Amino acid sequence: MKKPKKKVTTQKEFEFFGRRVMYWQEQLNLLDWRIDIYTGDVNSSADAGVNIDFPGRCAAVILSEYPPNNSSWTKKSLDRAAFHEVAEILLARLAFFGSLTIRKAEVDEAVHEVIRTLENSIVPKCRGEM
Helix, strand or coil: CCCCCCCCCCHHHHHHHHHHHHHHHHHCCCCCCEEEEEEECCCCCCCEEEEEECCCCEEEEEEECCCHHHCCCCHHHHHHHHHHHHHHHHCHHHHHHHHHHCCHHHHHHHHHHHHHHHHHHHCCCCCCCC
16 A cells, blocks of 8 residues: 655745745844745654754744645644744844753743744734735
8 A cells, every 4th residue: 555645845835934934034123133944854743943043143944844744834834833933033042041051941941932922922814825
């Protein structure tokens, strides 16, 4: 029996995600950051990820090359993932300095608690076209 093919993130989905990353970068006033956007491998349980160079004010936001649960991305899920990763950049300074005195896992937990609160209160219903 053949395994079902894994769905792959489309160019249209990736471009929409990129536009939402840039939108959130502007909304959160992170215009002094260089943010590059890619698609590729991320943690298996994550929709996206970010690698941050805090001192250099550079970040690489990565959208998973495979949509969650082998389904298709929705505008809402792409917008939420974009917001989440840009919010990580927003909180990078706190995470960086916090990790100097507190265990990194505790800092990550606190950062994600703030991000989830922001996601649930700030991220509007996505109105953009994919």
